[in-house]
Amino acid sequence: SQQGEEDPQALSIQEGENATMNCSYKTSINNLQWYRQNPGRGLVHLILIRSNEREKHSGRLRVTLDTSKKSSSLLITASRAADTASYFCAPLEAAGNKLTFGGGTRVLVKP
């Protein structure tokens, strides 16, 4: 079963706007990783946030983690057309080493 579940499934915004997507998971985790994927391509690692961290930034990306609610969010600020992609959250279970992905959020940034 897939543990990371993203919401919304799809998001359409204008260039320059912010995009926010959420992730929920079910079990205890060591960390949670966010990835971007363009159609037909591999996954590009964006950010890893550990279970003892609450917020992390990388360029225009901001990730939060709330372990009490078992949820995370990814914010992309000042979006660009090149940000058009699918975004996946992937919790790393505390009991193992595998990532469990949801179906992703498909983001369309219109120029």
Added chain:
Amino acid sequence: DTGVSQNPRHKITKRGQNVTFRCDPISEHNRLYWYRQTLGQGPEFLTYFQNEAQLEKSRLLSDRFSAERPKGSFSTLEIQRTEQGDSAMYLCASSSSGRGAFTDTQYFGPGTRLTVL
């Protein structure tokens, strides 16, 4: 380039044939993972190695699938007697264990797209 590489990038085969994919991880990474991704879905875990030891296998990995990492470096994934349902993108990832800011970060290769006719 020191990223994860996978070969071939595309494979078209007829049902019933055997196929083998190769993954070369980032050189200092001791962990290697295989995932499978179908269209419109997120990747699903198949199996994981630490050095040469295969430590976990998913129930998705039927007895037609076998993975090896003989010297703890590159890995191969073989599918015997392929079926049309095996058509997917097969992704390999690697990571390092231990200490450091990038520990546990899984870096993915470009994938091998398998089409079974």
